[in-house]
Amino acid sequence: MATIVALGGYLSFHYHALSQQSRDGVDSAYVVLDNVNRVLIAVEDAEVAVRDYVITGDERDLLPLQRATARAAPSYEQLRHVLPAGSVDELERSVSAEFGKLAETIELRRSLGFDAARNAIAQGGAREAMERLRQQMAAIASAERELMVRRQHAARLHERTILRVGIIMVALSIVARLLIAWSVARLRRLHASSPAIDAAAGSPDPR
Numbered sequence: 001m002a003t004i005v006a007l008g009g010y011l012s013f014h015y016h017a018l019s020q021q022s023r024d025g026v027d028s029a030y031v032v033l034d035n036v037n038r039v040l041i042a043v044e045d046a047e048v049a050v051r052d053y054v055i056t057g058d059e060r061d062l063l064p065l066q067r068a069t070a071r072a073a074p075s076y077e078q079l080r081h082v083l084p085a086g087s088v089d090e091l092e093r094s095v096s097a098e099f100g101k102l103a104e105t106i107e108l109r110r111s112l113g114f115d116a117a118r119n120a121i122a123q124g125g126a127r128e129a130m131e132r133l134r135q136q137m138a139a140i141a142s143a144e145r146e147l148m149v150r151r152q153h154a155a156r157l158h159e160r161t162i163l164r165v166g167i168i169m170v171a172l173s174i175v176a177r178l179l180i181a182w183s184v185a186r187l188r189r190l191h192a193s194s195p196a197i198d199a200a201a202g203s204p205d206p207r
Helices: 002-056 059-080 085-114 116-123 126-202
Strands: none
Touching: 002 059, 002 085, 002 116, 002 126, 059 085, 085 116, 085 126
16 A cells, blocks of 8 residues: 555556646747737737838827837747747847848938938848848747647646646555455464364364
8 A cells, every 4th residue: 555655646646747847938929929919019019110210200100110129038038938049139139230220211201301311221131131121030939839739738748647646646545445355354264263273183083
């Protein structure tokens, strides 16, 4: 019984730890997806703000750009907790480069006017650069979704294994109890029959 209890406890703890590890991985994937999406939205908001400013020349149109820049920074810190530092650094450099191009467009609009800024947007490959950035973020998100699916599957497998271990341990416990009960009953019968056997062995031969 002690062996069964110890084995059941070890297996349950082991598979529970594996299941928790998989669940933690799923939570990490959600953190990645959420923060990558936040960064992408921030970049898109910044791009829209700059385009509005190029058209209107109104400095108030740049307020969303400032908010977008502030929103992106905390996401990098969150991502560094769950992704390799090199991957996050590469993403941060790409986003910083995009913000740098937007800043150049703003300066062109301020110093040379609408036509210069518009031409810079048209000829500077801004759309292609933004598309590459989207693809980079999409690749990170896609990899995390695949990992998340595998981790969810693994967690479900471990949870089912824990259930099976519990059922097997209960069955083994019942069998062990039955064997113990049978052994005790058999010993009692042997003890009960021992006085009669001893008495028969000690009685004189009637002949």
